[in-house]
Amino acid sequence: MARFEINPVEMATMGGETKADVFCEMGLMYATGRGCGIDLVAAHKWLNIAAIKGCERAAELRQDVAQTMSKTELAEALRAAREWMTMH
Numbered sequence: 001m002a003r004f005e006i007n008p009v010e011m012a013t014m015g016g017e018t019k020a021d022v023f024c025e026m027g028l029m030y031a032t033g034r035g036c037g038i039d040l041v042a043a044h045k046w047l048n049i050a051a052i053k054g055c056e057r058a059a060e061l062r063q064d065v066a067q068t069m070s071k072t073e074l075a076e077a078l079r080a081a082r083e084w085m086t087m088h
Contacts, residue, residue, distance in 0.1 A: 020049075020050045020051075020053035020054050020055035020058065021050070021055060022050075023046050023047075023049045023050035023053060023055070023058065024046070024047060024050035024055045024057060024058040024061070026046040026050075027042075027043045027044070027045075027046035027047035027048075027050060027058060027061060027062070027065075028043070028047075028061065029043075030042040030043035030046065031043035031047075031061070031065055040065055040068060040069050040073060040077075041069075041073050041076050041077045041080065042077075042080075043065050043077075044062060044065050044066060044069065044073075044074065044077035044078075044081075045077045045080040045081045045084065046081075047059075047061050047062035047065060048062055048077065048078065048081040049081050049084060049085065050062075052081075052085065
């Protein structure tokens with residue numbers, strides 16, 4: 001039996017629809033280290049994208065994550081989100 005691995009980002013954008021809740025879950029994954037190392041920059045990036053796509057929960061979580069980040073980390077996360085949004 002063949003096994004396909006689908007990246008959550010690819011899954012979230014399949015069919016022309018963007019699912020903000022998938023991006024929110026990715027942000028939570030990086031914020032808590034669930035299945036990966038804790039990465040607040042990546043967490044903020046994905047929560048920011050989810051918030052832009054309309055997920056209110058992500059906007060609240062993004063604010064919580066931002067309070068624990070340095071200004072440099074926050075700038076990096078915002079830049080990464082902006083780059084991702086430009087490309088997708």
